[in-house]
Amino acid sequence: MNGRAKSFQDVTAKLHKTIVDYHEGLVRIDRDFNATKKTLNEDQERNREIRKSNWKSGFVREWEKIATEIANVSSQLRQRQPALVDFGKDKPLMASEIPAGLVLGSQQVSFDQLSCHVPKVIPFPFASALVLPQGNVEQKRLAHCLLLRLLSALPPGQVELTLIDPLQLGQSVEPFLPLLKVEQLVPQGHVLTRSDEIEGALGKLTDEVEEIIQHRFNDKSSNWSGYNAINADAPLTYKVVVLFDVPEQISDKSLWFLGRLCENGPRCGVLPVIAIDGQRMDERRYEKFGCVLETSAMRLDTLFQRSETGDLSCTYQPEQWPRQDVLDSFMATLAEHCAAKRRFKKTMPDLWTNFTKGETTLGGFDIPVGWTPAGEITNLRLGATDSEHHVLLAGKTGSGKSNLLHVLIHSLCEKYPPEELDLYLLDYKESTEFNIYAASPLPHARLVATESDPEYGVTVLRHLVDELEKRARIFKSSSARDFAEYRNASGVQLPRVLLVIDEFQVLFSEGRQVAETAEQLLSQLLKQGRSFGIHILLATQTLKGINAQSIGSIITQLGCRIALACGQEDSALILGGGNWAAAELRSPPEGIINNANGAKSGNVKFMIPFAGESEHRRELLTKLIERKSLFGATAKTKIFSGASLPAMPSSSEYQIACAQNQALLLGERLTFEADVLTIPLTRRTAFNVLLSGYNDQIHDGLLAAILSSMAYHADGFDEVVYFNARGVPPCGGFSTSSQALGARFRIFDDISTLPLQAISDDIGSRRIALIIDGLDSEKVLHPTAAFRSPKPGEPPSPADLLKCLAEEGPRKGTFVFAFVDRWQRCASACKDLFSFFELRVAYCMNEDDAGSLVSGGIGKFKGIEKPNRAVFVNKMTNDREWFCPYVQESTR
Numbered sequence: 001m002n003g004r005a006k007s008f009q010d011v012t013a014k015l016h017k018t019i020v021d022y023h024e025g026l027v028r029i030d031r032d033f034n035a036t037k038k039t040l041n042e043d044q045e046r047n048r049e050i051r052k053s054n055w056k057s058g059f060v061r062e063w064e065k066i067a068t069e070i071a072n073v074s075s076q077l078r079q080r081q082p083a084l085v086d087f088g089k090d091k092p093l094m095a096s097e098i099p100a101g102l103v104l105g106s107q108q109v110s111f112d113q114l115s116c117h118v119p120k121v122i123p124f125p126f127a128s129a130l131v132l133p134q135g136n137v138e139q140k141r142l143a144h145c146l147l148l149r150l151l152s153a154l155p156p157g158q159v160e161l162t163l164i165d166p167l168q169l170g171q172s173v174e175p176f177l178p179l180l181k182v183e184q185l186v187p188q189g190h191v192l193t194r195s196d197e198i199e200g201a202l203g204k205l206t207d208e209v210e211e212i213i214q215h216r217f218n219d220k221s222s223n224w225s226g227y228n229a230i231n232a233d234a235p236l237t238y239k240v241v242v243l244f245d246v247p248e249q250i251s252d253k254s255l256w257f258l259g260r261l262c263e264n265g266p267r268c269g270v271l272p273v274i275a276i277d278g279q280r281m282d283e284r285r286y287e288k289f290g291c292v293l294e295t296s297a298m299r300l301d302t303l304f305q306r307s308e309t310g311d312l313s314c315t316y317q318p319e320q321w322p323r324q325d326v327l328d329s330f331m332a333t334l335a336e337h338c339a340a341k342r343r344f345k346k347t348m349p350d351l352w353t354n355f356t357k358g359e360t361t362l363g364g365f366d367i368p369v370g371w372t373p374a375g376e377i378t379n380l381r382l383g384a385t386d387s388e389h390h391v392l393l394a395g396k397t398g399s400g401k402s403n404l405l406h407v408l409i410h411s412l413c414e415k416y417p418p419e420e421l422d423l424y425l426l427d428y429k430e431s432t433e434f435n436i437y438a439a440s441p442l443p444h445a446r447l448v449a450t451e452s453d454p455e456y457g458v459t460v461l462r463h464l465v466d467e468l469e470k471r472a473r474i475f476k477s478s479s480a481r482d483f484a485e486y487r488n489a490s491g492v493q494l495p496r497v498l499l500v501i502d503e504f505q506v507l508f509s510e511g512r513q514v515a516e517t518a519e520q521l522l523s524q525l526l527k528q529g530r531s532f533g534i535h536i537l538l539a540t541q542t543l544k545g546i547n548a549q550s551i552g553s554i555i556t557q558l559g560c561r562i563a564l565a566c567g568q569e570d571s572a573l574i575l576g577g578g579n580w581a582a583a584e585l586r587s588p589p590e591g592i593i594n595n596a597n598g599a600k601s602g603n604v605k606f607m608i609p610f611a612g613e614s615e616h617r618r619e620l621l622t623k624l625i626e627r628k629s630l631f632g633a634t635a636k637t638k639i640f641s642g643a644s645l646p647a648m649p650s651s652s653e654y655q656i657a658c659a660q661n662q663a664l665l666l667g668e669r670l671t672f673e674a675d676v677l678t679i680p681l682t683r684r685t686a687f688n689v690l691l692s693g694y695n696d697q698i699h700d701g702l703l704a705a706i707l708s709s710m711a712y713h714a715d716g717f718d719e720v721v722y723f724n725a726r727g728v729p730p731c732g733g734f735s736t737s738s739q740a741l742g743a744r745f746r747i748f749d750d751i752s753t754l755p756l757q758a759i760s761d762d763i764g765s766r767r768i769a770l771i772i773d774g775l776d777s778e779k780v781l782h783p784t785a786a787f788r789s790p791k792p793g794e795p796p797s798p799a800d801l802l803k804c805l806a807e808e809g810p811r812k813g814t815f816v817f818a819f820v821d822r823w824q825r826c827a828s829a830c831k832d833l834f835s836f837f838e839l840r841v842a843y844c845m846n847e848d849d850a851g852s853l854v855s856g857g858i859g860k861f862k863g864i865e866k867p868n869r870a871v872f873v874n875k876m877t878n879d880r881e882w883f884c885p886y887v888q889e890s891t892r
């Protein structure tokens, strides 16, 4: 377009020159004949006319030649900028470069009898703001045509509209209303009508102009075109603000903003197009603004006025408005192209081109995460002497948090080797975003925990506090004050730690005790972590409503803030009071990073690359792991998934764990270390075991684990008596573990055959384990409501015998294990019996039932509703241990 516009100007200039030459030729001929100053005779007159006629014929031939040239150039121009009525006829419609002129209508250029048509080209970008009289239908149509041309002639996504129409409520821009849903074109999403929102929009544009003048322009580029020529990768968008009915709803502030936009906007690519209500502008308060318009704006119609150049007369023929279907299809195509264009084209690997792999973290992390609009790489810096140490990342749902976390993790692991970095990934999202780092464990990760719960999170925090305290001791013994000093002095390659918690507010969502512990541990890590190379990134959708007393001080410790798109209130909470910049973001891919505790002046806008679909990221990870330097790196990753339970250990593992002591091996502790939970069977009064919950998988797993443990006790039970009162045969490893007990295992499912009397008689002489599976279902074993002593000679009831076993047995090595499915069915009936069960395991219970089981009284016990853990309680010592019970592999 630019070249063609130039050649178009050239040929038009040629036309002018030809006419000038023609005139001069005629004058010359007259001069030649008049030189003698005598009256010409007839022959001389005829000769003169012949010469003039020949001269004219030559001129006509030249005109036609130039007209053909003009027609050629016009047709090329029209291919790029077709008449509006022809939109969609020739594809592609969308422009790929900024034009030097906008074609709007045509001119009939005439001289004498000769004429030709040339497109009307208006130089672009506009040098000044444009004004038109409010209510002039013709000029309104011109303004519409101008807008339509701008939308089609500039590359999609490089023009943005702000539409203001206070009296007609949007009807003044009716043809453009379908574009309101295209956020890239109309960021406000609607036509502005109210004074406050108009003021906000004009203020924002003025701020942008100010930013461009102060920070973008320099001696090499001092206007929009110049800047974009140098910064083709990240050009400035052309912004058109169209105002109708001015000064309706224009406050004094808006008037001031508009004045500045008229004066400075066009140079910065911000074009005001203002429809003025002339009568109202006569008021005194608009005098100043009127002066600004006189010096800084031009009337829209002067762009299209008929012009006469010497003898060349030009008649303007306006652009025809397209049919509705043509318009609709143009708008739809434009919307599609905008969406495609706004997708940020740079990729994650583009971020990794400016560092050498295998860098040290001694001086802190410097992690590339995106690009500024000017194309410079944006780094997240943590742990350096002049940087922050912890980060808060927040943005509304869908704003790209997970994507940014992937970019950050990938960049981090590309740049630093596993020996330099211990990454802890703790995900509280329902989704499984971090699973990808567990599938083939990321060598840098010490922990990948997905679908986790607050209790587990607390154990990770505790582990890190332990790590911090360990480092404090080592540093002290080396007289080092901080991480860098220790590494420099000792030469030890101590890794920096980065803990990433996605949806961190979940940590504070459970019972008060867990929340308070989480707060306290987190605060300690945030306050002291910096000296010990321990850094934290907390991510969340919103800071509103987080149930932590000290959330304010936690946020204050997170000096680096990354905000993605969110509402104004959230923006102010994330970035800092009065800092609403995040509410203006278009995320993805835009974000703001602020290293100044949220101060407005510290905002740095950046564009985040798309990390790719999960397959693509998996490929990148595979390549990373296979890289020579990482191949064979010492495995250090712990994988925790809150969605699955650990598999039952092998028989040899039971043999090793249970042989030495009379212990039950039930699962893995819900701690970072995930070590095994063993419950010693101590010969002590009332040390029977009560297990309750309504989950079959966990029930079967616990039963199988108890049997397997008993099978390998060194000085084991002489007999294991299993009574099934549930009616459902147990699965999940039951048959294998009971077989391991061999002839010592006896099974009963009829209460009348259960040898309670014999077991009772054998107390002290033989060690027997009695397992009652489904105590709640076997009423015969429940003590009678009104307790009465047996009459002389009357045999004791099964309930009496069970109570006697529970009371007398444990001291002499005989234990009762009672499983209860539905706690409420026996809780009150068996209250006395249960006082002999000091060891308890609860799983999958509501908080009231769990409260009654765990503490034996009224009160709630939270946290075991989900089928992913259990709690072991020693009522005598009041010890509580969360654990993940083993389950049979096939049932996991």
Ligand SMILES: Nc1ncnc2c1ncn2[C@@H]1O[C@H](COP(=O)(O)OP(=O)(O)OP(=O)(O)O)[C@@H](O)[C@H]1O
Pocket: 343, 344, 395, 396, 397, 398, 399, 400, 401, 402, 403, 404, 541, 588, 589, 608, 609, 610, 611
């Ligand atoms: N920088 C980006 N460029 C292009 N697309 C992106 C970018 N970031 C995210 N997306 C896309 O936007 C969508 C939302 O992203 P993402 O899941 O990361 O958001 P989120 O903030 O984590 O959402 P939620 O909180 O609801 O889980 C996804 O489809 C993702 O592919």
